[in-house]
Amino acid sequence: MIREFDLPEQNRVILFGGIKGLIRDGDELRNLLLREEPEEILIGISPEELTGLQEFVKEPFEMGLSEYEMMYGVLLSIYGEVMTPPPIYTEAVIYAGERNTAIYALDIEETEFGDIYTNQIGVWDMIRHSVRKRRLMKKEFRADTPEGFVDKWNQYIERIKGFRAIEQARLESMQKNLLSRVRSSGDRKFVVVVEYEKFSGMADFLNSRA
Secondary structure, eight states: OEEEEEOTTSOEEEEEEEOTTBHHHHHHHHHHHHHHOOSEEEESSOHHHHHHHHHHHHSOOOOOOOHHHHHHHHHHGGGSOBOSSOHHHHHHHHHHHHHTOEEEEOSOOHHHHHHHHHHHOOHHHHHHHHHHHHHHTTSOOOOSSHHHHHHHHHHHHTTSHHHHHHHHHHHHHHHHHHHHHHHTTOSOEEEEEEEHHHHHHHHHHHHTTO
């Protein structure tokens, strides 16, 4: 998913939303970057995750996955070839390294995320989360497209109020950090890379400021 915005700060922002894990979407992003040649890339992960990805690209290492991540990957593979780390992120990092393009993280820093998690997720939420994990592989996420699958997956996970609050906090952080970066950069072209499920929220935010 791609949308373009011209902001009052004389910046052009190209918003890309891809499904985390799908190689198809990583290929689409790389084609976009090669075509647009942005001066900056803003990516919807934490600063710590960005540093980890940059290290991974230089020298690949085995990355651990949570049980939820493994189940997500297995179910998503029905719709296309998958890879970890997510190609929508690794392709952005690879391109930035090849072209010496500035790349910045938009998501919450890990220490702040930990504080939010502690405040939002109680014991009952953890119990419900654990029970859902055991049910996930038996649940049928009937969808004709990978986007439909992701929508159904997130609707299921975010039935727990605390997890909805965390995702909202992440979205608001990305919006705030995006605006701060754009305002401080002058006349530049940006490509902003976010997960599919954050695309609408980011697009609405940018549209309100275009």
